[in-house]
Amino acid sequence: MSESPSSPLTTADGVPLKVSLRRAVRRSKIKAFLLVSPLLLFLVIAFVMPIFDMLWRSVDNPEVSAGLTRTVEALEGWDRQSLPDEPVFAALAADLLEGQEARNLGLLSSRLNYEQSGMRSAITRTARGLRTMEPPYKEALIDAHARWGDLDTWKLIEREATPLTISYYLMALDRRLTPDGEIVRAPENQRIHVNLFWRTFWMSAVITGLTLLLGYPIAFLLSNLPLRHSNLLMILVLLPFWTSLLVRTTTWIAILQSQGVLNDVMVAVGVIADEARWQMIHNKTGTIVAMTHILLPFMILPLYSVMKTIPPSYMRAARSLGGRPFLCFRRIYFPLTIPGIAAGGILVFILSIGYYITPALVGGQSGRFITNYIAYHMQTSLNWGLAAAIASILLFVVIIFYLVFNRLIGVDKVKLG
């Protein structure tokens, strides 16, 4: 058997080596895929699809084009300088009549009301008298509600006839489109979201800092104690995971409230007067204290996993070379734990900005997070588009943090044990 050096390698029976290898690994590949597929399927259905649905909802804009089909069509070629002509008004009357009969005017009126308050009542009131309305519709409609005589109303209808909109994102950032398409800040009394975003971020940063401050020494102890003791300590660290989140949060209410354990003790000892009990719950303090406690293990575990890999001989070497204990810590130990600090920090921060239950229970009015507003828009105001936009912004922030972290430290450094 002589082979020219350029011909592909073959097995003994002449099958090309690559083909043969592919055939050999196919079975194991299929097996591996089958093992992963239940989780993969679950993730696609329960994680990937909802995220895309949310992203879609944050820009989806079907209400105007579906509810005012004829009007939108008739508005084509409108000069935007003067009120539209009779055919447009006739189309509007027909659309509203149809909507009222099909009982789906609510979607349209809510959608327009988000952009311009008062639109809901304009549409419901107009629709009520529609049956008896006679042409010419222009006069009749303007008669029914003055809004139809306002140029801005028509500009709004024309603008929102597009299938996609950025107005939910603008709303989430306390911005607004003027009738002429300029982006301006919302009136002062309606600016809530940006402040909430900032509050969420800075409080999360404070919580992250506190968990680091409290967790660093514990993680150090955990990684340096003999195994027998460190196991016990590890159980104590993990104990919160075995207790219901709700129980832990409500316990903080019992401890921190005005008539709670901590205030009672301080009054009894005489640190504070009975009339001047501290307000430590249902405000920012409550949120920060409870969340620091709940998220502490997420800081300790990545720190511990990094510290465990630092041999004690590094510090000993540094000491023997003449470094004072603190200098050795600052120059040798601390830099080596930075991957753990970053991993724990990013983990706690990301978990924190998306936290809902704890701020909702102990945050009161001033300690609430942006997540509580997502819930509000989902459950109470039913403005799902806005909820989706806020959630998407949070998602983008998390992705940015993730990318920065991955660039600086590397995600493969994150370990939990």
Added chain:
Amino acid sequence: MNDSLEVEADARETIDTGECFARFLNVQKSYDGVELVVKGFNLDIQQGEFVTLLGPSGSGKTTCLMMMAGFETPTHGEILLKGEPISGLPPHKRGIGMVFQNYALFPHMTVAENLAFPLEVRHLSKAETRKKVDHALAMVRLEEFGDRRPAQLSGGQQQRVALARALVFEPELVLMDEPLGALDKNLREEMQYEIKRIHASLGVTMIYVTHDQTEALTMSDRIAVFNDGIVQQLATPETLYEEPENAFVAYFIGENNRLQGEVVEHIGDDCQVRLDSGEIVLAKAVAAGGVGARTTLSLRPERVTILLDDSPPFDNCFEGEVKEVIYLGDHLRTRLTVCGNDEFILKTPNAKGHPSLRPGQTIKVGWSSKDCRALDA
């Protein structure tokens, strides 16, 4: 009279500081309050000496080193450095260089930064630091590697950096805790010579801990053989090998044939021992007890000679049956049954005209009573 007294006192002081650079005084160490890891350790180390603490793992040798470095406190006793007790001194004030088993190079610093660390903490100027770092790198022949990270170096190079770092701030005493343990055999030998060369050229005092007897024999001026928390023998490599004082040292250093028996009679420095198999052997009485005491005879395999018809007679001659012959290139190892011991090893150089042995053959072997040491049981 007064003058001569003063001179005497002066002389004693110079002897104290000159001869005993470092000193362990009856040092004991216990971790749990129940068992002593180090049981009364005494050692005087002279300036410029290379002393090795040799022993099996768990014998307390590393603990002694750690006490000298200041990472462990003696439970009892005192450690003196240049005549000063140092037990109260924290590690960073002792000025002792140390090389660790895993090198302990700081992974987030370059080689040059690693070497600069001990100089920085001593507030040396930038220029001086640079000069000393370059000098230290040149000493271990790693001039080109200053900008590398430790992870980019091979094991041997890391070892040399660790050595340079322990020496760069010019300590008078350098401690080494099994520094070559992680290297493969060839590299280890190369590093042994390198360390020896540096020791000779700098004249620093070194305390070296190892469990590898070859390493200890090659490098040291003196070796303290540790077992069970006490020093079994403290001597030069040659003395240790040629004249072990007890059965443990004989067993631990080098290869060794052991014959068990009972002392029958003392004849001057020698004694007659009746082996358990009945033969009488004449041996040098080193640590054997009185008549009737149990004793272990220790005999180096290379000191046993195969007797030919024309050989001069030895004071110990016995017949042996060849069990196994192993060819090792430069020498042959023959396992024999001699005096009821079938693990009796005979080492013969692979020289011309040497009789070739076959298993099953019966030969005559002999050894001098000087080479056969009667030790404790």
